[in-house]
Amino acid sequence: MSLSPARVFAALNAVRPPERSAPVMGRAVVVGGSVAGLLAARVLSDHAESVVIIDRDEAQAPGERPGVPQGTQLHALLPGGFLQLEQLFPGFREQALAQGAIEAPPAARRNYLDGRLKVVVPDDADSLAGSRPLLEALIRQQVLRLPNVKTVTARATGLVFDGAVTTGVRYDVGGAPGVESADFVVDAMGRSSRLSDWLEQAGWDRPAMRRMTVNLNYATALFRRRETNPEFTVVLALHTPRLSSDVAGAAFFAVEDGRWMAMMAGYGENRPGRTAADFVRRLRDQFPPEFGAVAGNEMLGDVRTYHHADSRRRDFHALKRFPAGLVSVGDAVASFNPVYGQGMTAAALHAACLSAYLRSGPDLGATARRFFALQKVVVDAAWSTSTSADLALPHVEGPYPRGYRFSSWVSGQIVTATVTDVAVARRFNEVVSMREHPRSLAAPGVILGALLANRRSRRPATAR
Numbered sequence: 001m002s003l004s005p006a007r008v009f010a011a012l013n014a015v016r017p018p019e020r021s022a023p024v025m026g027r028a029v030v031v032g033g034s035v036a037g038l039l040a041a042r043v044l045s046d047h048a049e050s051v052v053i054i055d056r057d058e059a060q061a062p063g064e065r066p067g068v069p070q071g072t073q074l075h076a077l078l079p080g081g082f083l084q085l086e087q088l089f090p091g092f093r094e095q096a097l098a099q100g101a102i103e104a105p106p107a108a109r110r111n112y113l114d115g116r117l118k119v120v121v122p123d124d125a126d127s128l129a130g131s132r133p134l135l136e137a138l139i140r141q142q143v144l145r146l147p148n149v150k151t152v153t154a155r156a157t158g159l160v161f162d163g164a165v166t167t168g169v170r171y172d173v174g175g176a177p178g179v180e181s182a183d184f185v186v187d188a189m190g191r192s193s194r195l196s197d198w199l200e201q202a203g204w205d206r207p208a209m210r211r212m213t214v215n216l217n218y219a220t221a222l223f224r225r226r227e228t229n230p231e232f233t234v235v236l237a238l239h240t241p242r243l244s245s246d247v248a249g250a251a252f253f254a255v256e257d258g259r260w261m262a263m264m265a266g267y268g269e270n271r272p273g274r275t276a277a278d279f280v281r282r283l284r285d286q287f288p289p290e291f292g293a294v295a296g297n298e299m300l301g302d303v304r305t306y307h308h309a310d311s312r313r314r315d316f317h318a319l320k321r322f323p324a325g326l327v328s329v330g331d332a333v334a335s336f337n338p339v340y341g342q343g344m345t346a347a348a349l350h351a352a353c354l355s356a357y358l359r360s361g362p363d364l365g366a367t368a369r370r371f372f373a374l375q376k377v378v379v380d381a382a383w384s385t386s387t388s389a390d391l392a393l394p395h396v397e398g399p400y401p402r403g404y405r406f407s408s409w410v411s412g413q414i415v416t417a418t419v420t421d422v423a424v425a426r427r428f429n430e431v432v433s434m435r436e437h438p439r440s441l442a443a444p445g446v447i448l449g450a451l452l453a454n455r456r457s458r459r460p461a462t463a464r
């Protein structure tokens with residue numbers, strides 16, 4: 001019996017301790033040792049005798065690294081992703097806090113929509129704040145503690161097949177080629193993954209790629225933080241197209257080593273905050289007072305910019321022929337407009353899909369169809385949340401799905417109601433933090449709640 005996407009999503013989110021079973025494979029090889037690859041390796045360590053992670057960057061190198069150029073930019077760990085991490089690595093929270101991550105419970109988070117402060121949802125889930133290199137380093141530490149996981153520093157160059165079965169990964173270290181034999185291979189090479197080329201070269205079909213051009217421009221800067229325990233550790237301010245501002249939004253987080261990390265974003269030709277003076281001025285002039293307070297601190301280093309051209313997904317699930325012993329995870333499968341902060345949480349849910357697939361006792365000599373079917377639920381959910389919001393941006397050209405005008409009107413009502421109504425905000429937060437399937441926002445009770453909340457907030461105070 002096949003389950004509805006909402007039920008699959010709920011099952012993937014159900015908190016349960018990791019489970020180590022008798023190994024069902026010898027060696028698993030993960031190509032790409034960033035967040036998605038590390039989390040896949042964690043899951044595989046329960047099912048393989050050994051796990052090898054191949055990455056072109058030195059594994060131990062702390063901080064920014066060339067293989068993850070987006071690492072300089074502000075990264076939010078959504079509560080859905082935090083829950084998954086705690087599940088995969090019991091005690092993650094305490095260890096993260098001990099190494100400088102900052103607590104971000106609901107009361108320490110502030111959220112503005114077009115300058116209006118949103119209600120706090122007191123029982124919302126917790127999360128943590130920290131720089132992207134810190135979050136990745138914390139995950140890597142936990143994974144490399146596992147006795148059957150090791151890393152190899154090399155550039156993967158292709159796959160080895162025996163008929164329809166994947167049997168190894170080719171790599172190159174300083175011009176010297178090598179092969180890592182494998183019973184199971186995971187592609188976690190990020191959004192520029194070469195897997196499609198490798199498949200095509202070996203006579204397989206490449207997956208169809210869907211794209212939505214967003215042309216997003218990010219700018220991130222660090223500031224000295226004087227407060228050890230600031231009242232608010234995560235503050236976000238989103239501008240909708242209604243506001244006709246050239247800044248789409250800004251955010252700042254308390255991060256490790258006594259710093260604030262602040263970000264602002266614009267679309268298309270708008271590139272706000274590229275110089276230190278412009279960054280500080282805009283934080284002061286165009287955002288609520290908390291932003292000006294952060295901008296009043298000493299800026300540490302330069303403003304770092306990043307251009308993100310498109311959201312994209314590769315539809316592996318739709319391929320008729322696909323080798324056995326091979327899956328793809330993380331941004332290599334789907335990478336979204338980063339303003340919604342979904343990437344690392346989606347990667348964690350892909351790891352949950354891998355766990356569910358391997359627990360189901362699959363035939364590893366056959367294509368991992370059940371894995372791709374589970375993963376499709378996660379990708380569809382994240383894709384619909386991010387692309388339906390992006391379609392409201394004036395410069396995004398579509399494609400518009402059927403019924404878009406109505407669904408966009410309903411979403412607009414729900415988003416507006418999140419400013420004043422705790423129940424609607426609670427459900428909305430569960431969806432955007434990837435703990436609930438987006439369909440739950442289509443429930444009549446949620447839509448009615450949103451309409452009533454918006455009516456109440458439009459009514460003049462004397463008439464209430």
Ligand SMILES: Cc1cc2nc3c(=O)[nH]c(=O)nc-3n(C[C@H](O)[C@H](O)[C@H](O)COP(=O)(O)OP(=O)(O)OC[C@H]3O[C@@H](n4cnc5c(N)ncnc54)[C@H](O)[C@@H]3O)c2cc1C
Pocket residue numbers: 031032033034035036037054055056057066067068070073074075076077078154155156157188189190191193194218306308329330331332338339340341342343344345347
């Ligand atoms: C500007 C920006 C902001 C973002 N903000 C957020 C956010 O707020 N929250 C969030 O959750 N996500 C965010 N993301 C997304 C997030 O960065 C990714 O989703 C996350 O890093 C998981 O990606 P990944 O592990 O699949 O791939 P990546 O992090 O891109 O890593 C790919 C890895 O593969 C390795 N690799 C690639 N090719 C080879 C090869 N041939 N051989 C060996 N190794 C190879 C690379 O060295 C790298 O380590 C943001 C992204 C961008 C661009």
